[in-house]
Structures are given as structure tokens and as C-alpha cells.
Amino acid sequence: MILLHCGNLTIEGESSSAVATYLRVKELDLIFDLGRCPLSFIGTGHVFISHFHLDHYFGLPIYISQRWLGGIPPGEIYVPHDGANQLQEIINQISLLDCGRIWNYHLTGVQAGDTIPFRGNLVAHVLPLSHRVPVVGYLICEARDKLKPEFYGLPGKEIARLRRAGTTVTNRIELPLIAYLGDTCSIPIQAHPLLNKCQVLICECTFLLPEHRERAEKTMHVHLDTLPALLEGFESEHIVLTHFSRRYTPKTIHEQINAVLSPEDRARVQLLI
Numbered sequence: 686m687i688l689l690h691c692g693n694l695t696i697e698g699e700s701s702s703a704v705a706t707y708l709r710v711k712e713l714d715l716i717f718d719l720g721r722c723p724l725s726f727i728g729t730g731h732v733f734i735s736h737f738h739l740d741h742y743f744g745l746p747i748y749i750s751q752r753w754l755g756g757i758p759p760g761e762i763y764v765p766h767d768g769a770n771q772l773q774e775i776i777n778q779i780s781l782l783d784c785g786r787i788w789n790y791h792l793t794g795v796q797a798g799d800t801i802p803f804r805g806n807l808v809a810h811v812l813p814l815s816h817r818v819p820v821v822g823y824l825i826c827e828a829r830d831k832l833k834p835e836f837y838g839l840p841g842k843e844i845a846r847l848r849r850a851g852t853t854v855t856n857r858i859e860l861p862l863i864a865y866l867g868d869t870c871s872i873p874i875q876a877h878p879l880l881n882k883c884q885v886l887i888c889e890c891t892f893l894l895p896e897h898r899e900r901a902e903k904t905m906h907v908h909l910d911t912l913p914a915l916l917e918g919f920e921s922e923h924i925v926l927t928h929f930s931r932r933y934t935p936k937t938i939h940e941q942i943n944a945v946l947s948p949e950d951r952a953r954v955q956l957l958i
């Protein structure tokens with residue numbers, strides 16, 4: 686399994702087009718996509734699925750059943766709303782086949798524009814993407830209460846007194862931590878005002894060579910040609926590229942990326958290969 690350090694977050698997992706994509710951010714107790722489920726991911730509490738291509742969700746039955754068998758409370762699984770009911774039926778059938786009863790699990794259908802609070806002070810904003818099947822992306826933010834400017838400089842005791850008296854002394858702000866854009870042919874930078882400021886951007890880049898432009902268009906994936914313009918709008922310190930086609934060797938991937946990205950972009954890009 687690959688481990689990439691992105692500031693105070695680590696991305697752990699694998700991603701190969703049509704094989705499997707599964708990424709964990711341990712510090713945030715979350716998984717993006719679960720094309721396979723390594724046993725080390727079982728204890729992670731939140732799973733955000735981008736779409737229902739097999740390489741992105743087929744680890745779910747293992748995740749659910751292993752938690753159930755281990756007596757671990759169900760994790761929270763978020764999936765695109767279109768297809769959520771069908772997935773539930775499939776999981777129930779697999780469960781019946783496996784043990785004659787239905788595992789305990791939590792599945793929530795989400796759509797672009799939804800906001801999901803989870804794990805105390807974290808929030809997932811659901812983003813619209815474009816692919817051959819319904820697909821969503823996720824922007825994870827940390828919510829914090831920040832003292833309103835009019836109370837700056839007041840002693841702590843005075844602020845506590847105001848709070849007790851019912852005055853709202855803080856504003857809720859959000860810090861964009863990490864965005865996950867699974868399979869897509871477009872990057873909706875306008876979809877959320879904090880998206881382009883996320884510390885870490887995980888973005889697919891399935892196709893690299895000029896002769897695969899048509900294929901990228903047909904299968905609705907990002908082609909390296911379009912990447913420099915897409916990245917221009919992002920202030921992200923760390924960018925992780927995923928989901929490369931199996932037709933490319935690691936050497937080709939490195940060569941192509943190095944040839945196309947500017948030195949500034951190359952310095953903030955890591956490759957999940």
C-alpha cells in the first residue's frame with residue numbers, strides 16, 4: 686500500500702483505473718472510495734463513495750461484514766443518492782448469502798450540494814462531478830468557532846460572562862482540509878467557495894498520452910492535457926494524482942507528468958503509483 690504525506694494528513698491506499706481505488710486519511714477517520722477493503726481499513730469510521738463503478742465500491746461488503754463480525758458499531762457509509770437503494774438490496778442479498786441474516790450497517794444517499802457533519806467538528810460538502818454514471822466528489826472541512834471581531838481583546842472572564850448571558854460571541858468558520866474528486870471529466874472549481882483553497886486536492890488523471898485524448902473524452906476521465914489549466918485555480922499546497930490507466934508504466938507516468946506540469950505545479954504534485 687502507498688503512503689503519501691501531505692502536511693499533517695497522510696493518504697494511504699492504492700488507485701489504478703478499472704482495478705481498484707481505496708484511499709484512507711487516518712487523521713480524519715475517513716476513507717474515500719473502497720474498491721477493495723484492506724483489513725487495516727476496517728476500523729475507520731466513515732466511508733465516502735464517489736460512484737458505482739466496481740473499482741470504487743466493491744470493498745464495501747468486506748468492510749461491513751468485518752465490522753459486524755468483530756462487534757464494531759457500523760461505520761457511516763455515504764454513496765451517491767442515485768443507486769443507493771439498489772446498492773442496499775445488493776448488500777442485503779450478499780449478506781443473506783453469507784450468513785443467512787442481514788448485517789447491521791448505515792448507508793446514506795447523498796447528492797451534490799448536501800452538507801454532512803461528521804466526527805464532531807468535520808463537515809463533508811458534496812460536489813457535482815461528471816462521469817458516465819452518477820458521481821459526486823467530497824470537500825472535507827473542519828468547522829471552528831472564531832471569536833467575533835467586536836470581542837477581540839476582551840478578558841476571558843468577560844467573554845465567558847457574555848456567553849452565559851446568552852450573547853453569541855463566536856462565528857462558525859470552516860477550514861478546507863481535503864477534497865476528493867473521483868472519476869470525472871470536469872473539475873467544478875466553482876461548486877464550493879472553499880474548494881480551491883483546500884490544503885490537499887486528490888484528483889484523478891487517468892489518461893496521459895496524446896493518442897488517448899479521444900478515449901478520455903469517451904470514458905469521461907481527466908486527460909493530462911487539461912490538467913495545468915485545471916490546477917491553475919487551486920491554491921492547494923498538496924495535490925495527489927490518482928487513477929492512472931494500467932496501460933502506463935510508472936516510468937511513463939513520471940515522464941509525462943514532468944513534461945507537462947510547470948516546475949511550481951510539479952513541486953506540489955504527488956503521484957499515487
Ligand SMILES: [Zn+2]
Nearest residue numbers: 703738740868
Ligand atoms: Zn474508476
Ligand SMILES: [Zn+2]
Nearest residue numbers: 736738816868
Ligand atoms: Zn468510473
